[in-house]
Amino acid sequence: MSSGTQSGDERTLLLQFLDEQRSVLRRVCSGLTAEQLDTPLPPSDMTLGGMLKHLAYVESWWTTGVLLGREQGEPWDSVDWRADVDWDWHSARDDTPEQLWELFEREVARADEVIAAAGLDDLSARANARTGERASLRWILLHLVEEYARHCGHADLIRESIDGLTNA
Structure with missing residues (x-):
């Protein structure tokens, strides 16, 4: 980690x-054009734009969808996920950089509001479909860190392939 404390309480850390x-x-994806955000690094079809949209979805799903058990709102609620389980990744090519950033920042802000109102031991309203287990906010935060990491x-590899930028 590049900043912050190493000895705070669990929630703070x-x-x-x-x-x-x-x-x-944010650093890795900043300053890129629509074309650059839609550039994959073969053999993967992952793009940085798709990643921004996917992580916006992940923020929304785990906080609003799972923890609160609520509908997530648009654009997520009207997606036919059965037709394309990776819609978040694939549809990003149709969005401008400004739209992708606005969606990402909006979902991060919403997630932060949900997180601020919950305790680490609070259990999700939605249970795991396979196990029936409900996740704690603690688990959800750890999962979000894992997903981002x-x-x-x-993202580092894709960005380097686009313009050589490393250690963004």
């Missing part, structure tokens, strides 16, 4: 790690 991963993604590694 979890949120600090999540914010740091969000910041890494995985994709930030991908």
